[in-house]
Amino acid sequence: MRTLYQFHGGIHPPGNKAQSTQCGITRVPLPSRLVIPFRQHAGEAAKPAVQAGEHVLKGQLIGMPCGFVSSAVHASTSGTIAAIDAQPIAHPSGMPDLCATLIPDGKEEWFPHEAVDYRNSDPADLRQRLRMAGVVGLGGAGFPSDLKLRFLRLHPSQKIDTLILNGAECEPYITCDDMLMRERAAEIVQGAEMLRFILDAGEVLVAIEDNKPQAITAMRQAVTESKLPFEVVVVPTIYPGGSAKQLIRVLTGLEVPSGKLPTDIGVQCFNVATVYSAYRALAQGELLLSRIVTITGNVRHAQNFEVLLGTPVQELVALGEALPDTDRYIMGGPMMGVELASLAVPLVKAGNCIIAASGKLFPPAPPTLPCIRCTRCAQVCPADLQPMDLYWFAQSREFGKAQAFSLFDCIECGACSYVCPSHIPLVQYFQFAKSEIRARAQEKQAADHARERHEFREYRIEREKQEKAEKLAAKEQAIRQSRAAATPANPVPGPAIQPEIQAAIERAKAQAATVEPKNTDNPTPQQLAEIAGIEAQRERVRDLAKSAVEHTNGHDKN
Amino acid sequence: MLSALLVMAGIAIVLGAVLGYSAIKFRVEGNPLVDKIDAILPQTQCGQCGYPGCRPYAAAIASGEADINLCPPGGEEGIHKLADLLGVEFKPFGGNTAIKPKSVAFIDENVCIGCTLCIQACPVDAIVGAAKQMHTIIASECTGCELCVAPCPVDCISMVPIREKITTWKWKYPVYSLAPAK
Structure with missing residues (x-):
């Protein structure tokens, strides 16, 4: 024994x-219709391996395992895949999930195995x-x-x-x-x-x-x-x-x-x-x-x-x-x-x-009363936890303390809720706290990831700037060097080019001397009057500016 | 009298030497408080607080320049955490922008002209594309900062709120009424 x-x-x-x-x-x-969810296991959902309209045999793979924690999903019988879309599934959220709808052909033809x-x-x-x-x-x-x-x-x-x-x-x-x-x-x-x-x-x-x-x-x-x-x-x-x-x-x-x-x-x-x-x-x-x-x-x-x-x-x-x-x-x-x-x-x-x-089989729970800390939940907890404390922390959203009190050792068996004389839905509180903590951990991870990417981007921009500056400096250096090298090493082009430039400058000067601006030749009396008017205006402005400067200077002296 | 003065002066010199040495030896680079604050901030790098990123805002909080209630993506919870860390009173959100649901940017690829302005604006390099090539958002990397929306010359970027999926669904806070007293 x-x-x-x-x-x-x-x-x-x-x-x-x-x-x-x-x-x-x-x-x-x-049945006349089968709905096969791609997520029937813990972990990642299987990846659809068939398309709508395809004929499948019994046992044919329709969902490929995707990721480490995942499993395959198969056609339960032979037939045609009518659709691959979101369908209601058994989940506490009541949300739909990706499923394959299979219309059986009744032949139960097996995929070779x-x-x-x-x-x-x-x-x-x-x-x-x-x-x-x-x-x-x-x-x-x-x-x-x-x-x-x-x-x-x-x-x-x-x-x-x-x-x-x-x-x-x-x-x-x-x-x-x-x-x-x-x-x-x-x-x-x-x-x-x-x-x-x-x-x-x-x-x-x-x-x-x-x-x-x-x-x-x-x-x-x-x-x-x-x-x-x-x-x-x-x-x-x-x-x-x-x-x-x-x-x-x-x-x-x-x-x-x-x-x-x-x-x-x-x-x-x-x-x-x-x-x-x-x-x-x-x-x-x-x-x-x-x-x-x-x-x-x-x-x-x-x-x-x-x-x-x-x-x-x-x-x-x-x-x-x-x-x-x-x-x-x-x-x-x-x-x-x-x-x-x-x-x-x-x-x-x-x-x-x-x-x-039915209401007769599972009568609705009587109205909830406040927790009186009778510790009956702690007496029945198979994980040896203190559900009354976990409840207190979960309902006041003190998740850190709940975790310190080993919330994640809770197996959600419901024994505490079953015996609670105040009919408090304890397990719901624990599920709530657990999913909040998980969501926060995920958010934190995402934030850390974003910070890393942001810091890398800043580093990259800085690096690019530096590289550009270095490149520019190197180029300038190269030009300077080639110039410095060109002057003493190649004295031949110097005197050869110098007279040419001098000649060009002199040619340009001679041209400027011979050519007079044509717009000042023979102005009409009207244009002369305009020019005189503008000159007078300039004179007045100059006088005004001078007097203003004198005035402020005098003012300062006073 | 003299011996007392000498003893006190001796102690002062020794302690001064110890302090001077430790100031050099155990010098802390940067402000550790900034790191702690930065760890709480959501790292969207959105600049909605008025500072060019989460770290500058953390530095501003640490130096006492900025208030703790200016971060919209952090929400009330973020303000609570900052208040706890800094030992100050919680303040309701006081920024200029409203707290919005978490979103990701979406580029209408039919409209995108490939100008790369959004790529330059993205603080986390979550947009792929090249000049005169279509751009697209890597949704898993997008922090929802909206910094790419304004620079777009053809307004092809919109913010799509993240819908709750079965994998991200959370248990709700239990709601029930207590029994009325008799």
């Missing part, structure tokens, strides 16, 4: 998982395959999996002692990982072996919360059949026990230091659904085109479906038969999910659950 540890805090919200585990995973019929023998492959090659297969974390964060496998190049001395398969699924209502483990345990175990191979990890632990007995049995059986030295560990049901850092603490007793990654303490953690998709990508060459989604909440048929990525949520809601009093929909769990702005929003890689919500 393995010794388990505890993390600080945690809550026990009602599980509500039984509704959606009554029947197995069902495939969803092909092949399996790989991972044991005889280079891990770098396998990582690249996962990147191009679009495998990202399916637990909710959507972080590209190949990057979680490549850390070894950054820290060659660090070895991964423990690879954890996260099947805890701690958030209420969600059962997609539970059903996946029940039905496809063997594939998950094979996938875990592949990831262990790539990471060269030590032990492999499969963590499952004790509220999933069937999944535990299935996984244990699969591990036994595979004869691999994996261990299925049953962990107590507590929210947020499925969060990577908290799960690592429970299994190993180690705490991931603030601002560090699990790999820094020799642990790596993957969601079971991610492991399953990695298995499909490597062992069958099948890319990440579909995922298991729980449709639950205020619906008649709560169930798990295998859904093609890009399927509009309204098709899924129709399958679950949402009850008429449903007033909103949530993608993800009730604690951390995103409320959907519209039902046209497509299902994405990170979308593990669709909850139909």
Whole structure:
């Protein structure tokens, strides 16, 4: 029996998982239209690799990974790309993002793909395959999996002692990982072996919360059949026990230091659904085109479906038969999910659950009261923070202090908001403060960049000025030198040229003497009168000026 | 009496020597306060404060010539930060120009005649082009200072406000009403 540890805090919200585990995973019929966002993962959006009007096959690359933290996006089925434009997506802002609209042709024609023998492959090659297969974390964060496998190049001395398969699924209502483990345990175990191979990890632990007995049995059986030295560990049901850092603490007793990654303490953690998709990508060459989604909440048929990525949520809601009093929909769990702005929003890689919500199911929170500093939030915080202080700093916009109180260690699990007797939306404050701090850091970076460019420009202008001056000086110097060199070295042209010049000057003088200005010859009496008038005027002005000078001089003397 | 005077004079000479030496040895080039103020200013180099760039304005604040509330791109937040740094009271914005939303310059390339006047005006070299060739703005480098707008002889440069994108979206400050007292 393995010794388990505890993390600080945690809550026990009602599980509500039984509704959606009554029947197995069902495939969803092909929808009439798929909307595939180019940003389904953390990091940079994929770059469109197809054009509107193009015919694509199932699994054909339509979005090229762009940048270090990025992943590929593929056509979920064969058909025609109708448009590449901004469409509504599941995002707290409700803003649209770049998506490809795919009209399926119903043939499900596959793009050529092949399996790989991972044991005889280079891990770098396998990582690249996962990147191009679009495998990202399916637990909710959507972080590209190949990057979680490549850390070894950054820290060659660090070895991964423990690879954890996260099947805890701690958030209420969600059962997609539970059903996946029940039905496809063997594939998950094979996938875990592949990831262990790539990471060269030590032990492999499969963590499952004790509220999933069937999944535990299935996984244990699969591990036994595979004869691999994996261990299925049953962990107590507590929210947020499925969060990577908290799960690592429970299994190993180690705490991931603030601002560090699990790999820094020799642990790596993957969601079971991610492991399953990695298995499909490597062992069958099948890319990440579909995922298991729980449709639950205020619906008649709560169930798990295998859904093609890009399927509009309204098709899924129709399958679950949402009850008429449903007033909103949530993608993800009730604690951390995103409320959907519209039902046209497509299902994405990170979308593990669709909850139909109604006032009866999730009663509106009672009016908020002032914080009384009861510290219940601090008692349940799994990151061991002081949410009441963070709240105080966030609401007064003292971001520096919030950061000093480790705001960025907050995992936004919502446990503090859940227990707050004053019903303060604490997580919203933390999200607000985090995004403000990030925006400021970006602005600061932009300002520093601008300063650098401005300073360089000034330096460049100064340099150009100097260069010009130097060039001019050099030229003058050269002329002076050539003159100085010319006079003593070439005495021959001197006397030869000198008389010529003298002759020219004399010629000009003689010409000036012989030619008289013609405009003064024979002036008419009228012109003479005008000239006399002007002369008189000049005389008067001269007298005036003289008297004025005398006057001021006399004045000064007085 | 005499010994006391000698002791005091001796101490004075020694301390004077120490101070004189440290004044030379630990001399600080430039004003460190100017650097601190410059770090807060937004570096648009727009000159809307009345000084030819952010650093001259920082120098003017440091020497007490200029007020802290003249920088429109810095906004109220910038004034708050300067007030904190300098230990003075916050003042509402008092410049001649209004605080505007963040923008980038845009050149209408059909109208541009390639005169290079805007290139010479740009403080951060964010415009590419050459004489009698079309010019264009490198949007990612543009600080939105508007210095290129005035010199353009054909008025082909306009300022386009930056729209919020999904990547630059920020969580809003939570707004709710407190429960009324009974």
